[in-house]
Amino acid sequence: MCLTSTISEEPLDASAPALSVRDVTKTFQTPEGGQISALDSVSLDIADGSFMVLLGPSGCGKTTLLRCIAGLESPDSGRIDLRGQRIDNMPVWRRRVNTVFQSYALFPHMTVAQNIAFGLQMDKVPGDIIKRKVGESLDMVHLSGLGSRKPSQLSGGQQQRVALARALAKEPEVLLLDEPLSALDLKLRRGMQSELKRLQRETSITFVLVTHDQDEAMAMGDQVAVFNDGRIVQVGEPREVYLRPCSRFVADFIGEANVLTGALDTYGLVIESVGFVPRDRLMPDTQAALGQVHVAVRPENVSLQLDPVGSAKIIDVSYVGGDMRVEAVAAASGTAVNAAVSIVSRVPSQGVQPPRIGDRVSVSFAEGSLTVVAD
Amino acid sequence: MTMDSMPTRGRKRRRNGGVGPGLRDFPTFKAVSYLVFVFLYLPLVVVVAYSFNSNRVVSVWRGFTFSWYSEVLGNDDIQRALFNSLRIGVVATIVSVVLATGLAIGLLTMARAGRTFAWTLIGAPLIIPEIVFAIGTLALFVQSRIPLGVNAITLAHIAFCVPFALLPIRARLRGVDPAVYEAAADLGAGEFTIFRRMTLPLLAPGIVAGALLAFIISLDDFIVSYFLAGPGGTTLPVYIFGMIRNAVTPGVNALSTLMLVASILIVSLSYLLARKRR
Numbered sequence: 001m002c003l004t005s006t007i008s009e010e011p012l013d014a015s016a017p018a019l020s021v022r023d024v025t026k027t028f029q030t031p032e033g034g035q036i037s038a039l040d041s042v043s044l045d046i047a048d049g050s051f052m053v054l055l056g057p058s059g060c061g062k063t064t065l066l067r068c069i070a071g072l073e074s075p076d077s078g079r080i081d082l083r084g085q086r087i088d089n090m091p092v093w094r095r096r097v098n099t100v101f102q103s104y105a106l107f108p109h110m111t112v113a114q115n116i117a118f119g120l121q122m123d124k125v126p127g128d129i130i131k132r133k134v135g136e137s138l139d140m141v142h143l144s145g146l147g148s149r150k151p152s153q154l155s156g157g158q159q160q161r162v163a164l165a166r167a168l169a170k171e172p173e174v175l176l177l178d179e180p181l182s183a184l185d186l187k188l189r190r191g192m193q194s195e196l197k198r199l200q201r202e203t204s205i206t207f208v209l210v211t212h213d214q215d216e217a218m219a220m221g222d223q224v225a226v227f228n229d230g231r232i233v234q235v236g237e238p239r240e241v242y243l244r245p246c247s248r249f250v251a252d253f254i255g256e257a258n259v260l261t262g263a264l265d266t267y268g269l270v271i272e273s274v275g276f277v278p279r280d281r282l283m284p285d286t287q288a289a290l291g292q293v294h295v296a297v298r299p300e301n302v303s304l305q306l307d308p309v310g311s312a313k314i315i316d317v318s319y320v321g322g323d324m325r326v327e328a329v330a331a332a333s334g335t336a337v338n339a340a341v342s343i344v345s346r347v348p349s350q351g352v353q354p355p356r357i358g359d360r361v362s363v364s365f366a367e368g369s370l371t372v373v374a375d
Numbered sequence: 376m377t378m379d380s381m382p383t384r385g386r387k388r389r390r391n392g393g394v395g396p397g398l399r400d401f402p403t404f405k406a407v408s409y410l411v412f413v414f415l416y417l418p419l420v421v422v423v424a425y426s427f428n429s430n431r432v433v434s435v436w437r438g439f440t441f442s443w444y445s446e447v448l449g450n451d452d453i454q455r456a457l458f459n460s461l462r463i464g465v466v467a468t469i470v471s472v473v474l475a476t477g478l479a480i481g482l483l484t485m486a487r488a489g490r491t492f493a494w495t496l497i498g499a500p501l502i503i504p505e506i507v508f509a510i511g512t513l514a515l516f517v518q519s520r521i522p523l524g525v526n527a528i529t530l531a532h533i534a535f536c537v538p539f540a541l542l543p544i545r546a547r548l549r550g551v552d553p554a555v556y557e558a559a560a561d562l563g564a565g566e567f568t569i570f571r572r573m574t575l576p577l578l579a580p581g582i583v584a585g586a587l588l589a590f591i592i593s594l595d596d597f598i599v600s601y602f603l604a605g606p607g608g609t610t611l612p613v614y615i616f617g618m619i620r621n622a623v624t625p626g627v628n629a630l631s632t633l634m635l636v637a638s639i640l641i642v643s644l645s646y647l648l649a650r651k652r653r
Contacts, residue, residue, distance in 0.1 A: 107573065122568070
C-alpha cells in the first residue's frame with residue numbers, strides 16, 4: 001500500500017487488526033532544549049497472527065513506536081488499540097504485549113528458569129503450572145537443561161533465546177522485538193531469523209519486529225512498514241515494497257535501485273540521457289500524471305547491450321555473489337557532464353562474456369519493471 | 376554491555392596495564408616500591424609486636440605475653456567505650472545506608488544537570504577537612520542545645536557516613552542495565568515489585584559493601600567523636616587517645632591491635648562482597 005496514493009490496493013481484512021495505531025505523535029526534548037519529532041502522526045494496522053517488520057534507518061522513530069506500544073513511552077497524541085481495546089493510557093504492566101529487548105535485559109541475579117517464571121508469577125499463575133510452562137518454553141527455544149544457569153553463563157545467542165522464551169511464556173497478544181538480532185554475528189543471525197519465523201508460525205502470536213537491516217526485514221516480515229523521519233512511508237509485503245517502492249527513499253533504502261528522471265507521455269517515457277522507453281516497460285497499472293516523473297528500476301531489470309553507438313559507457317564491473325554488477329554512465333551527446341546518469345545492471349555472471357570498462361552500451365529495461373516514485 | 380563481554384575486558388586491561396618492557400630496566404623504582412611498603416606498615420608492625428611485650432616499658436622488649444589483651448578486655452572503662460563505639464557504629468551504619476540507598480535511587484530520577492551537581496555536593500564531605508566538619512557540628516549542636524554525648528556523635532556519624540556508604544551503592548547502580556527495570560515492568564511488575572525483586576537484590580552487594588564501609592568509618596573516627604563526646608560519650612578511639620596522654624602502655628598497643636584486626640576483617644569482607652557477582 002503506497003501511502004502517497006489515495007486508493008488502497010489491499011483488500012480490507014474482515015477480522016479486526018490485532019493492533020491498531022492511529023495518528024500517534026511523539027516529540028522528545030533534546031538536552032539542548034530543542035525538539036525532535038520521533039513519531040509524526042503515525043497510523044498502522046497490524047493483522048492478527050502476522051509478522052510485521054518496522055524498518056528504517058536509525059533515529060527514524062521505529063523503536064519509539066515499539067516503546068509506545070509496549071507502554072515504555074507515552075505518545076503525545078493519537079491512540080493505540082489492542083484487539084479493539086484502547087491501551088495507550090494503560091500502564092506497562094497491564095498491557096497484554098511483551099517485549100524482547102535489544103540488550104536482552106535478562107535479570108542477572110536470577111537463573112534462566114527464574115527469568116522465565118517472573119512474568120508468570122506476576123500473573124499469579126499457580127506454581128506447578130509455572131514449572132510446566134517454564135519447561136515448555138525452554139524446550140521451545142532449545143534450551144532444555146539450562147534452566148538452572150545464570151544469564152552470565154550463557155552465550156549471546158542463548159541469552160537471546162532466554163529473552164524470547166521469557167516474553168513468549170506469558171503468551172502475549174503481540175510480541176514486540178526491538179532489534180533482537182543486532183548483537184549476534186551474521187551466521188547466528190541467519191539461524192535466529194528462521195527460528196523466529198518458526199516460533200511465530202507455531203505460536204501464531206502477532207510479532208512486531210524493529211530492524212534497520214533491510215535483508216532481515218525482507219527475510220522475515222509478512223508485512224514491512226518502512227519508516228523515515230518519524231513517518232511511515234510505505235507498508236506492504238516485502239516483495240511489493242521491493243518491486244514497487246513509493247518513493248526515492250524506499251527505493252534507495254531497500255536493495256539497490258536506479259532512480260531516473262524522465263518525461264512521461266501517453267506513448268512512454270523519455271529518460272534524460274538514456275532515451276525513449278516504451279510504455280510497456282512501466283508497471284502495468286501505473287497511474288501517474290503526465291509530465292516530469294521519477295522512476296525506479298532494480299538492477300536485475302536493466303540490461304546493457306554492447307552497442308558502438310549506445311548512449312552509455314561502462315565504468316565499473318564487479319562480482320557480487322554469483323552476479324555481475326555493471327555500472328555505466330549515460331550521457332547524451334551534447335549534454336553537460338553533470339547531466340550524466342549512472343545506471344547499474346545486475347546479471348548472473350555464468351556463461352556471459354564480461355563487459356570491459358569503457359565499452360559503449362545501449363540501455364534497456366525489462367517489461368513492467370519501471371515504477372514511478374515520489375521524489 | 377552483555378555480561379559475557381566483561382571477563383574479556385578484564386583480561387585485556389590486565390595485559391595492557393602491565394609495565395611495558397622498557398620500564399623493566401629501572402630497578403630503582405622497584406626499591407622505591409619496597410620502601411613505600413616498609414614506611415606504610417612498619418608502624419603497624421611495631422604496634423602489633425609490642426602488644427605482646429611483657430615489659431611495662433613499651434620500647435624495651437623483655438618477653439612474650441598475652442596478659443595485656445586480658446587486661447584490656449577486662450577493663451570496665453574500655454568495655455564501656457567499646458560498647459559506645461559499637462552502638463554508634465551500628466545505628467550510624469543502618470541509618471546512613473538506608474539514606475544512601477534512597478538517595479542513590481532518588482537521584483536517578485533527577486534531571487541530568489541537577490544530578491551532576493547533587494553528586495558533587497554529596498561527594499564533597501569525602502575531601503573536606505574532618506576538623507572543619509567537627510567544629511561546625513560542635514558549634515551547631517551547642518547553639519541548637521543538642522546535648523553532647525553518644526546521641527550527638529551518632530547524628531554526626533550518620534551525616535559523614537552517607538557519602539561513604541553511597542560510593543559502592545552508586546557504583547552498583549550504574550552497573551545495572553536500565554532495560555532490566557523496563558523488562559520487569561513489561562512482564563507485569565508494578566513499581567513496588569520492581570523495587571523489591573530487581574532494585575534491591577541487584578543493589579544488595581553494593582548496600583552490604585556500603586554498610587561495612589560506613590561501619591568502619593564510624594568505628595575508626597576520632598576527631599568528630601572527640602569534639603562531641605561530652606560526659607559519658609567516650610568511644611574507643613577517644614579512650615585510646617586518653618590512655619596515651621599519660622604514657623604509651625603495652626595495653627594501648629593491645630587495644631590498637633584488636634581494632635586493627637577488626638578493621639582488616641571488615642574491610643576484607645567488604646572487598647570480597649563488592650567483587651562477588653561482578
